[in-house]
Amino acid sequence: MNAHPETSRKTTVRGDHDPAQEDGLVMRDVTMLLGDGDDTVRALDSVHLTVAAGEFAAIVGPSGSGKSSLLAVAGGLAVPDSGAVTIAGRPMTKASRRARTALRRDLVGFVFQSGNLLPALTALDQLRLPSRFASPGAVHRDPMKLLTEVGMAGKADRRPHQLSGGERQRVGIARALVTGPRLLLVDEPTAALDQARSRDIVQMLAREARRHRVATVMVTHDTEVLQYCDSVYEMMDGALSKR
């Protein structure tokens, strides 16, 4: 993670070239406004952020500070009003909606709150599904191997309602990694977990991010798990600063 530990509302990228950064996430001067007229809110305020391949970064901040907006823009789910976002050197912000969907499919993995697994699918099918709409030539990881990696091989045939919160998150992490993403975006992964399970999940995320050399950004309220992160940022009123 490269950023100025400045006191201003801006976080900036270090100037020197690092190939690992090119493989990860780069956000430059990203601003996003939400609402209309007098109700306009700066969800993201000139945000600069770089997360290198294999790096595990955490973003903390109060509710409504812009953490989810940052994830949405970083993952191509939303388009900022200004600024640029690249993932593994591929520009996201100028891409069409269809191209952003393809980039997301090929480059980004999402881990959602509570796993957000599809209720009709077994744990194994959750990992098989992305290959059904994969881009031509995409090489996915072996779903069963990944389930084994996250300790869920024994429950591959279980559906989400048959799994505990921690197990759902493990499956969600495996699903996010099955496409071999360059960027992993993690949204409050411990929101519904107790402290022990939270530590377990975040340790797993850190381990997987490094093992698979995936740039990982985790949004969290849980300060107990920050010790496992390579860098920590704070979001306040749309502005990002290093802690």
Added chain:
Amino acid sequence: MFLAIRELHFARARFTLMGAVIALIAVLMVLLSGLSQGLVRDGVSGLQQLPVTSLAFGHGVASDSAFSRSVITLDTVDSWSRQSGVTQAAPFGSTLINASSSSGVEIDLALFGVEPGSFLSPKVATGSPLAAPDGIVVSSTAADAGLRLGDTVTVDRLGTRLTVVGVLADQHTFGHVDVAYLPLATWQAIHAGAGPGEPVPDRARQEITAVAVRGDGVDLAAGDDAAGTESMTLSESYGASPGYTAETSTLTLIQVFLYLICALVAGAFFTVWTIQRKHELAVLRALGAPTGYLLRDGLAQALVLLSAAAAVGVGAGVGLGAAVGEGVPFALDVQAIAVATALLVGLGLTGAAVAITRIAAVDPATALGGNR
């Protein structure tokens, strides 16, 4: 289909309920189709089996009552015979009567007067063809009703006695009444109201209902101009059968409404289903699932549901139809049921497709945060 099939299995209670509604609609559709076909058969099977391409009626006669009101003269037959493309033309008479048989059967008959030996003279399954002046050849359904070869049938009020000399192989009915073919001269006497031994006016000996025409590429308008008639093709003439248009249009209207109901029910179900899955769809889109993939998957799901439900419903409908008693005009026609089923599934799929297009509007960003 990966997701579609798994969702169908996972939410089987909901899909079964929806499938049951579609299946019930399919049952109703089969019963209506059978009733419709049965009414058509009862109404015009006698006409359908006439070996003609068109019928020339009197000019200016209302098209829905041509068989009962049309009166033309025999010389029009010669006029039609001379028309280009006409291979055969013969006089044809039609009258509805009440009668009773010597074996005590009271029966209504549609008397079709034809010249014995002409191309209109029917082929019999049992007995002998038309020849004797008082001989009649009756529909198989009249035989089912109790008329037997050799029976004497007495025309009510006139007292004219006719003898059953032959029975046709199939159902020949007209306006829900059994057809009896008889020699044209006898028909003319009955049509003129002349009882046994009473003289038949010369004018009546020249009167017929229509000219039956068979030919290829016949210019009907030119023939009508020359003969002073008004032609209908054979299928157009069905509308002149008593009650035919009213019955078929009523049933067609009910069937159209049934198709619309199917489309609306399918649309409503898949609208609710799509709204319920909104968060899952947002997750799928966030994972990079293309809109096209999700639409195809949703449509495949709808197609499986509608096809399976229609198959069950059609099966049940055919079973119920087979159990319908003979008193109800009911006929199962494979082609009619196949077309109706295709329409049911097609329109249901259209309704579902309109609902499923909501997928395109799902915002993948709602997969983030606590938006559940």
